[in-house]
Amino acid sequence: MLNGRHLRIVVCGAGPAADVLRLVEAAHEQSWATTVVATTSALDFIDASAVTELAGNPVRSTYQTPDVGGRRIMPPVDAVIIAPATYNTVNKLASGVADTYPLTSTAELIGRGVPTVVVPFVNAALAARAPYQRSIAGLRAEGVRVISGPDDDWTPHPPGTGTDRRAVFPWRRAFQLATQMRPRGLSS
Numbered sequence: 001m002l003n004g005r006h007l008r009i010v011v012c013g014a015g016p017a018a019d020v021l022r023l024v025e026a027a028h029e030q031s032w033a034t035t036v037v038a039t040t041s042a043l044d045f046i047d048a049s050a051v052t053e054l055a056g057n058p059v060r061s062t063y064q065t066p067d068v069g070g071r072r073i074m075p076p077v078d079a080v081i082i083a084p085a086t087y088n089t090v091n092k093l094a095s096g097v098a099d100t101y102p103l104t105s106t107a108e109l110i111g112r113g114v115p116t117v118v119v120p121f122v123n124a125a126l127a128a129r130a131p132y133q134r135s136i137a138g139l140r141a142e143g144v145r146v147i148s149g150p151d152d153d154w155t156p157h158p159p160g161t162g163t164d165r166r167a168v169f170p171w172r173r174a175f176q177l178a179t180q181m182r183p184r185g186l187s188s
C-alpha cells in the first residue's frame with residue numbers, strides 16, 4: 001500500500017547508476033511511489049526496462065510525458081534524489097544550466113523548495129576543481145542536501161577506484177535524509 005508520497009530519482013552517467021534499483025526498493029519499503037529520470041548518459045548504465053518495471057513508471061529522459069489511457073501523467077513530487085550525481089550535472093545544476101529535461105525539471109523542483117538530496121560520485125581530481133567546490137557550496141546555500149564530506153562519511157574517491165566505491169554508495173542514507181527534510185517556499 002502506497003502512502004501517497006512520490007520520490008523522483010534523477011540518475012546520471014556514472015557507475016553506481018546501474019544499482020539505482022536499490023533506491024527504488026528502499027523507497028517502496030517505506031511505501032513511497034517512484035519515478036526515475038535518467039540523463040542521456042545514464043541510459044548507458046541502467047537497465048531501463050527493469051527500472052521501469054520496478055519503479056512502476058516509465059524512465060524519463062526527455063520532455064515526452066508518458067501517456068496513460070489518454071491522460072498525461074506527471075505525478076506531484078514530494079522529494080528528489082539526484083544519485084549518482086556526476087561532476088557534469090552538479091556543475092550544470094548549480095549554475096542554472098537547463099538544457100535537458102532532467103536539468104530543467106530538477107531546477108524547477110529545487111526552486112519550488114521540494115526536498116532535494118544530491119549524492120555526487122566524483123573522483124578527487126575533479127572534486128578539487130574550484131568550479132565544483134563552488135557548485136557544492138551553491139547548492140547547499142539553496143537548501144539542497146549534498147551528501148559529501150567527512151561528516152557524511154562520503155568523500156570523493158581517488159581516480160581509478162570508483163568500482164570499489166560503488167558497493168558502498170549511500171542509497172539508503174539518501175532516502176532517509178530526503179524523508180526527513182521539510183519542503184521550503186513554493187513547494188506546496
Ligand SMILES: Cc1cc2nc3c(=O)[nH]c(=O)nc-3n(C[C@H](O)[C@H](O)[C@H](O)COP(=O)(O)O)c2cc1C
Pocket residue numbers: 011012013014015039040041042085086087088089090121122123162
Ligand atoms: C564508463 C564511464 C564512467 C564514468 N564515471 C563517471 C563518474 O564516476 N563520475 C562522473 O562525474 N562522471 C563519470 N563519467 C563521465 C560522465 O558520464 C560524463 O561527464 C557525462 O557527460 C555525464 O552526463 P550527465 O551528467 O548528463 O549524466 C563516466 C563516463 C563513462 C563512460
